[in-house]
Amino acid sequence: MTTPLLKLSGLGIRFGGLVALDAVDLTVAPSTITCIIGPNGAGKSTLFNLITGIYRPTSGTVALQGDPITGLPAHRIAARGIARTFQSSRLFEDLSILDNVIIGMHGRTRTDVLTALLRPAKSRRELEACAAEAETILRGISDELFARRYQPAGILPQADRRRLEIARALASHPKLILLDEPSSGMDDRDTAALMADIRRVMADNPGLSFLIIEHDMRLVAELPDNVVVIDYGKKIAEGDFATVRQLPRVQQAYLGQKAVEHA
Amino acid sequence: MSTTLTNIHSRTTLPASLIVAATEIGGAILLGAFLLAESTPLVVALLAVMGALFAAMQYRPQIEEVIVAAFHDARGLATALAVAIVLIYPFFLGGNTYALHLLIVSLLYSVLALALNFQLGSANIPNFATGATYGIGAYTSALLAIHLGWSFWATLPAAAIVATVFGFLLGIPSMRTRDSYLALVTIAFGIVIHQMLNNLSWTGGPNGLVGIPAPSLLGHSFMRPIELFGFRLPSQANFYYLSAALLGLAILSAKRLHESRVGLAWNAIRADELAAKCQGINVVWYKILAFGVDAFLAAFAGTIYAFYISYISPDNFTFLVSVTIMTMVIVGGMDNTLGVILGAFLLTMLPEKLRVFSDYRLLFVSVVVILFLILRPKGLFPQRQRHYGGQR
Structure with missing residues (x-):
């Protein structure tokens, strides 16, 4: 494989005594979609904030096309080619x-x-x-x-706000777009339209990759090339959705220890 | 439906040039009547007329749209007519030096309000130190003129540069704070500057600086009246034209910055700082830049004020001055050049015109301001969306 578009090595951050994210390794190849899933509070949005420079990591490195961008201010990272949207859209x-x-x-x-x-x-x-x-x-x-x-x-109504956020992200000619729960607050029809939008944008922009935090399992099942599961600040699984969903530790993270035993 | 109707209305029945001419001449006459009004009932009546006009605009937004469209269609005429009105205006004041003085002060405050608008209006930075940078400009030029014999024209850029340095000096530490805390830092800066002017010996202490020499241009001293075509304008007219030219410069700067990448970046910071950062905007640098631009323009106004009055003291540049300038921006309409200027004129002239209420006049000024804000909650002329490609 050629140089990965984005490479995280041992990325972590602690807030005082709390370890919010611990030694996460992740590689994103060009022209791919990666979904990040995990229970609430697992550290998914924190990961986005580390990649985009909102937070400064306390350990590990971030590299974009092989160039280190760890700890750069947010506006410099944006200018390097990482665009993002927010969980509660910020227009x-x-x-x-x-x-x-x-x-x-x-x-x-x-x-x-x-x-x-x-x-x-x-x-x-x-x-x-x-x-x-x-x-x-x-x-x-x-x-x-x-x-x-x-x-x-x-x-604008919710679905159009997401679309506008994606349009704004595209305007910077990014290499990588980070979407934080793009389908939240959308019905099935809107979610289907969102997936179509993402596929069309990828077709129009060769080399562009998406990193998506998502809870809607329909989208996670259909869209990504790769799924990453995060729980308690650690990466606990990675692979395609069909494999990842069968893993006991993933089911445990979502449903709890007892539920898995009874299943 | 209603927009198509108004478009037809503005394009066919009433030509744009007529609407522009009527608006500008009507505005000039209203301003003149207000300036020359001696009796309180007349002042109140004129305020009521203004109130009625704004009420009409509030309840019939098409009126504003038609006027804005006309000004866009007939830009050349609008500018030429405005310049002509400004040039001949003093001739209609009948040698009334008090009215001329009020106009000069209003023009200078318009410049100050436009300067603050780069921060408060464009980027939502609550800077309470515009009065201080205004003072730094005035003192710098006065000191240079008195002690080193610099001419007015040389002190203008010098004062602007010194004030801009102070603007950056205030801006850099302010970036560690935001919102109310940022406001507190700027208030402190303003008070420190005021106290320094009051206590340092070389600024003349509380007595200030006296005997600032009058400027001259091509051998014509600004102390002397202007005599032209058999007309005679009082000496204040010199400073009227000077202030009007400065306001023209300020309007041009405001327009150019607003219609550029810089103005957009400031607006993005105003709307959402974090989102602005993630679009690649260096938020800290753009905020400091706003401090610099504000100080630069405020210093120009300070220099003209110092040379016009020929006497300055720390009391001209108090915290209250900064608050007044801030009120002008808010009442007039944030991030709208015309609105800000109107706010500055209104708030400069009102206290003078309501002198009959003596000790209570500030109370009545406040009542009028509050009434206008109830009528137009977003300011007299709120901000408008940008348009591109020759569209309105």
């Missing part, structure tokens, strides 16, 4: 849908204060180009989002 509510996507391009654009003040034509050209690209991205994701592009993001 720029009072800005227009289009502006939300344009802000996703911040890491790829260059205008600073002096350029904006002294060379307005250059600054405007850059932003107009961003706007045109953002419209293309929106149209690719959903015609309805495109039609409503000048309305504030705050008015």
Whole structure:
């Protein structure tokens, strides 16, 4: 195999005496989907926060295409090509849908204060180009989002908020997109549409990989190439879903010791 | 349905140029009437007219849309007419120096409010130290002019640079805090600066600095009246044009920054700091940058104020000044240039026009401000969405 897209080695963080995540190893190959599952409080979102630089790991390393990015500030990691969404979607509510996507391009654009003040034509050209690209991205994701592009993001229903978050993530031309429970609050129809969206985006962007935290087992069964199970801050299993679900320690993590014995 | 109707309405029955001309001339006349109004009933009546206009806009949002569309369609005319009105305005004040003075102060406060708007409006940084950076600008230029004999034009950039350095100095430690704690740090900074101006000997202590020489341009001293085409404008008119030019510069800067990647980054930070970080925005740097831009513009206003009054003391730059500037931004409308300027004019002129209430006048100013906020909860002119590709 070539250089992995993302490689975590012995990644861990402790908050005082509490070990939230302990020595997690994980490899993500290009053009793949990896799902992370595990009970509530297992440390899945903490793992995302470590990869994206919101938290600084206390042990271990993160490497993106072989380059170490451990402990870099969040904005630098985003600029390197890791985009993410949040468990409770965090859009720029009072800005227009289009502006939300344009802000996703911040890491790829260059205008600073002096350029904006002294060379307005250059600054405007850059932003107009961003706007045109953002419209293309929106149209690719959903015609309805495109039609409503000048309305504030705050008015969108849940399913469209996720879509807009994915569009914003795509705007940065990322190599890896982290989705934190994308299907939460969605019905079956919306979840099916979400899976179709992810597959289409992968087809349109060769090399792009997804790392997804998910609770909806229907999605976990259908979508990923690889499933990783985390419990009590440790990786307890990895493999394809059919294998992973049969493992006693996985069933135990989800259902409890007693339930497994009685089964 | 209603939008198509208003579009047809604005495009066919009433040409954009007519709407623009009527709005600008009407606004100028209303401002002039307010400036020259001597009797309290007239002031109250004019405030009622303003209230009625804003109520109409609140309950019939199409009115605002039609006007904004017209200004977009006839941009060239709107700018040319606005410049013309600003240029000929002093001729209509009939040599009333008090009205001219009020205008100058309003213009300077508009610049200060626009400066603060980069922080409070764009990036949601509650900076209570705009009064202090304004003071740093004023003192720097006054000291340079008095002790080193620098001309006004040389002190302008010097004061801006010194104040910007102070802005960064305040911004960097402030980044360790946020929200209310950040507000406390800026309040402390403002008080420290005020106390230093009050206690240091080389700033003149509580007596301040006296005898700041008047600027001159191409041999024309700003102390002398302007004589043109047989008209004679009082000497204040010099500073009126100077302040108006500065406000023009501030508007241009605000517009350019707002319509750039920088303005978008500030807005992203205002909406959600964590999400902004994850889009690759260096949140700390952009916040410090907002402190710098605020200080830079505030120092310009401070310099013009110092040379206009020719006497400055620490009491011109108190915490209360910062609070007033903040109120202007909130009442006018965060992140809307026109709104912020309107807020600055209203809050500068109201206390002067309500002098008849003597000791109670600040109470009445507050009542008027609260009434306007009830009428327009998001400010007189709230922020608007950006549009791209020549669309409105």
